Amino acid sequence: MPQHYTMPSTIQIVDYNPFYAKAFYDLNHEWISKYFVMEEADEQSLEDPQRYIINKGGHILIALFHG
Structure with a gap:
């Protein structure tokens, strides 16, 4: 399960997920x-x-x- 790191109120640090690929x-x-x-x-690293x-x-x- 991905780890999530939360910073005060507006910024959240999350592990990479293909949802964020673009x-x-x-x-x-x-x-x-x-x-x-x-x-x-x-280019290869960024594409995959x-x-x-x-x-x-x-x-x-x-x-x-803010999400």
């Missing part, structure tokens, strides 16, 4: 493209974080602001 992709694609160069490995990050022992936390 937001995860969009946010990370934007900052990588702005400050770096998107590479094939970045379960396979390229989580299944390899990594963790992804999502911050929810």
Whole structure:
């Protein structure tokens, strides 16, 4: 079961869930493209974080602001 970390009132930190896949992709694609160069490995990780990050022992936390 995913762990949830709650911060005062408006921000909640939750484990990655495929429900957040588009937001995860969009946010990370934007900052990588702005400050770096998107590479094939970045694209793969963002398109399938379960396979390229989580299944390899990594963790992804999502911050929810007012849900």
